[in-house]
Amino acid sequence: MFRFSTQAVIIIFLSTLLTLTIGIIGYTGYMGTKTSLHKLSQNMMSEITRSVLNKTNHYFKQVDVVSVLSYHFVDKEIVSPDTLPSQRKLLPLKFIPSPSQEKMLDYFQDVLRINPQLSSIFFGDRLGNFYMVSRMPDNSISIKLITHQDKKVISEWRHQNTLYNKDFPNMVQSESDAFYDPRSRPWYIAASKTDKTIWTDIYIFFSTKRPGLTNAVSVYSKGGRIEGVLGIDVGIADLSYFLANLRIGKSGKAFLLQKAGTDMKVVAMPIQEGKSFDKIYQKIRTGNQEKIELISAEKVDDSIISSSYKAFVASKSESSDSESEEFFFYFYDNDEKYLAMYTPLYKGSSILTGIVLPERDIMAEVYQNNRKVMVFAAILFIVALIIGFFLARIISRPLKMLSQEMKKVKDFNLEASDNIPSSLIEVNAMSAYFEDMKKGLKSFEKYVPKDLVEQLIMMDKEAVLGGESRELTVFFSDIAGFTAISESLSPEQLVENLGYYFKEVGQVILQHQGTVDKYIGDAVMAFWNAPKEIKNHAIAACHASLDVQRTILKVSQYLNRHNKPGFPTRIGLNTGKSIVGNMGSERRMNYTVIGDNVNLASRVEGLNKYYGTQIIITESTYLQAKDEIEARLIDIVAVKGKTQGVAIYELVSERDNITAEMSKFIKRFEEGMRLYRDAKWEDAKRIFDELHSINPTDVPAKIILKRCADFILDPPKDWTGVTVLHEK
Numbered sequence: 001m002f003r004f005s006t007q008a009v010i011i012i013f014l015s016t017l018l019t020l021t022i023g024i025i026g027y028t029g030y031m032g033t034k035t036s037l038h039k040l041s042q043n044m045m046s047e048i049t050r051s052v053l054n055k056t057n058h059y060f061k062q063v064d065v066v067s068v069l070s071y072h073f074v075d076k077e078i079v080s081p082d083t084l085p086s087q088r089k090l091l092p093l094k095f096i097p098s099p100s101q102e103k104m105l106d107y108f109q110d111v112l113r114i115n116p117q118l119s120s121i122f123f124g125d126r127l128g129n130f131y132m133v134s135r136m137p138d139n140s141i142s143i144k145l146i147t148h149q150d151k152k153v154i155s156e157w158r159h160q161n162t163l164y165n166k167d168f169p170n171m172v173q174s175e176s177d178a179f180y181d182p183r184s185r186p187w188y189i190a191a192s193k194t195d196k197t198i199w200t201d202i203y204i205f206f207s208t209k210r211p212g213l214t215n216a217v218s219v220y221s222k223g224g225r226i227e228g229v230l231g232i233d234v235g236i237a238d239l240s241y242f243l244a245n246l247r248i249g250k251s252g253k254a255f256l257l258q259k260a261g262t263d264m265k266v267v268a269m270p271i272q273e274g275k276s277f278d279k280i281y282q283k284i285r286t287g288n289q290e291k292i293e294l295i296s297a298e299k300v301d302d303s304i305i306s307s308s309y310k311a312f313v314a315s316k317s318e319s320s321d322s323e324s325e326e327f328f329f330y331f332y333d334n335d336e337k338y339l340a341m342y343t344p345l346y347k348g349s350s351i352l353t354g355i356v357l358p359e360r361d362i363m364a365e366v367y368q369n370n371r372k373v374m375v376f377a378a379i380l381f382i383v384a385l386i387i388g389f390f391l392a393r394i395i396s397r398p399l400k401m402l403s404q405e406m407k408k409v410k411d412f413n414l415e416a417s418d419n420i421p422s423s424l425i426e427v428n429a430m431s432a433y434f435e436d437m438k439k440g441l442k443s444f445e446k447y448v449p450k451d452l453v454e455q456l457i458m459m460d461k462e463a464v465l466g467g468e469s470r471e472l473t474v475f476f477s478d479i480a481g482f483t484a485i486s487e488s489l490s491p492e493q494l495v496e497n498l499g500y501y502f503k504e505v506g507q508v509i510l511q512h513q514g515t516v517d518k519y520i521g522d523a524v525m526a527f528w529n530a531p532k533e534i535k536n537h538a539i540a541a542c543h544a545s546l547d548v549q550r551t552i553l554k555v556s557q558y559l560n561r562h563n564k565p566g567f568p569t570r571i572g573l574n575t576g577k578s579i580v581g582n583m584g585s586e587r588r589m590n591y592t593v594i595g596d597n598v599n600l601a602s603r604v605e606g607l608n609k610y611y612g613t614q615i616i617i618t619e620s621t622y623l624q625a626k627d628e629i630e631a632r633l634i635d636i637v638a639v640k641g642k643t644q645g646v647a648i649y650e651l652v653s654e655r656d657n658i659t660a661e662m663s664k665f666i667k668r669f670e671e672g673m674r675l676y677r678d679a680k681w682e683d684a685k686r687i688f689d690e691l692h693s694i695n696p697t698d699v700p701a702k703i704i705l706k707r708c709a710d711f712i713l714d715p716p717k718d719w720t721g722v723t724v725l726h727e728k
Contacts, residue, residue: 243268308354474601
């Protein structure tokens with residue numbers, strides 16, 4: 001085996017460590033920078049997205065403003081549709097508007113001229129009449145009027161460009177035929193259900209057969225009756241022109257997608273005016289009918305949008321944050337990396353705003369700066385490595401001595417040692433502080449169970465917050481009549497006597513491999529099977545409880561001889577799954593147990609007062625320890641806070657330490673309990689009469705005897721054998 005001097009080992013170790021540090025820090029720095037760049041990119045895209053959303057929402061907000069303004073113009077009768085047929089004369093294929101209707105149509109035309117993003121503005125009344133001013137594909141204005149006359153529907157068009165007369169003719173239809181009824185349209189139905197403005201999903205406009213959205217608001221009479229709905233159409237073409245004029249970085253773009261089942265359709269994308277809209281939708285003819293269908297985002301004739309959507313679907317399926325409003329991701333198109341963010345147009349909207357931007361637009365300068373930082377960091381690490389060689393000579397010896405002292409502390413050896421000599425002020429200070437720390441730890445032995453700490457050290461467990469579920473047997477004890485005892489002693493005497501009492505009880509528990517959790521006033525809480533696993537923990541807890549009672553008898557006799565009151569003690573045991581571990585906070589912990597089974601053990605201890613017993617155990621403890629102990633079933637109870645019954649037993653003695661008389665008494669008691677549980681009150685009463693005569697001081701027999709007598713006179717309904725206790 002090769003041997004080296006401490007100095008050589010430190011130099012070799014330090015050289016290796018620094019070399020590894022360079023690599024680790026370099027890698028960590030790279031990953032950290034990558035993460036930071038990712039976050040920076042995401043933040044930048046969020047800012048860009050908010051800007052685009054603000055502009056887009058401002059675009060739609062203008063429509064909202066026009067809609068509300070138009071609603072008030074109609075509501076205040078500044079313009080009026082005069083919808084009642086009796087107020088006007090109708091001629092076949094010729095509707096003569098009233099002055100107020102002409103005023104409303106003129107107003108609608110002015111609205112379209114002022115707001116180029118609008119496709120049409122219209123009003124449908126409660127009788128099915130319809131007034132619309134629409135912008136045609138060539139930017140000319142057309143007016144559509146639908147009115148009713150003697151069960152006939154007259155549909156009339158007025159075109160600024162007469163070439164549209166062929167495609168949009170006038171006609172007369174019977175009300176029994178299929179005709180355009182505004183009251184059946186999505187915008188009318190949705191708006192009539194609320195007094196606020198609404199936006200529809202994208203649909204095909206009835207007249208122009210072009211896709212778009214409608215903003216609508218209901219109009220009410222002064223009496224509160226709905227008179228009709230005012231609407232404004234926004235076409236996809238107008239949205240696409242709008243998106244084409246948005247500037248996003250140097251070469252980014254924005255687009256709108258709408259959910260369509262499991263797919264997404266392109267609603268709008270940057271298209272310059274005059275260009276074809278074949279990329280967004282296609283016309284499909286079925287027989288004599290023609291309809292328009294939006295293009296899938298996956299198949300759209302724009303490789304950047306298509307690639308971003310495919311990457312979005314893949315990233316969304318792998319993400320754990322699938323419900324986030326903003327979704328940021330990277331994708332590649334033609335070997336170029338892009339940043340993308342998909343965001344709902346507004347909360348709950350089925351329309352997503354997509355923003356894509358080439359990474360080179362925003363990251364080129366960042367990458368250059370990152371390379372400079374990495375070079376500078378490498379130089380600093382080399383300098384640190386050189387300095388480290390010199391420091392190794394100075395600190396090797398005292399550090400070695402300090403490590404030896406630390407090992408002693410690790411083994412919980414807190415004996416004082418000589419100061420460690422060193423020419424370094426800091427090392428001398430560390431040595432002094434280390435000795436002070438050992439003194440402090442030694443003082444803490446009086447507050448923290450040393451055995452528990454030693455067990456944790458031996459099991460190589462660190463005291464950190466957290467717990468584990470484990471089957472435990474939990475012990476609670478309490479001093480009977482403690483209030484009266486404490487009043488008969490001075491505070492100093494009480495503390496002294498309790499200290500003696502706790503010491504004796506604690507030693508018995510530790511001898512039986514138990515862990516003392518805490519002292520609560522005059523109570524002791526302990527448990528078995530943690531931190532060290534104990535195979536027969538229920539048996540160990542039962543033996544410990546019996547030994548505690550024998551020890552308490554000796555303690556009380558000792559105190560009585562010194563004219564001091566004894567400490568009669570009641571004990572409760574329960575076995576079951578509990579959470580055990582370090583509870584509290586990072587600054588202050590307590591190795592303890594919590595859970596329903598812990599609370600049950602505490603409740604069981606309190607039942608001793610009612611049943612006049614010293615030790616009560618639950619059925620779960622009894623079943624695990626019954627081969628080693630003698631116990632009798634004294635009741636089935638639902639303790640306070642519980643609805644389900646629990647069988648409880650009085651722990652009498654160890655199996656090999658019971659008298660023949662007591663064994664016979666227990667068997668007779670169990671026979672009576674079987675009759676009691678089977679609702680055979682008279683038979684049970686005879687047995688408990690017999691037991692009461694044998695031992696008049698036995699409280700459980702006395703309690704069951706009284707119940708049998710009461711039940712004979714007044715049998716309980718729905719007997720289950722469970723006694724519900726309303727006190728702790």
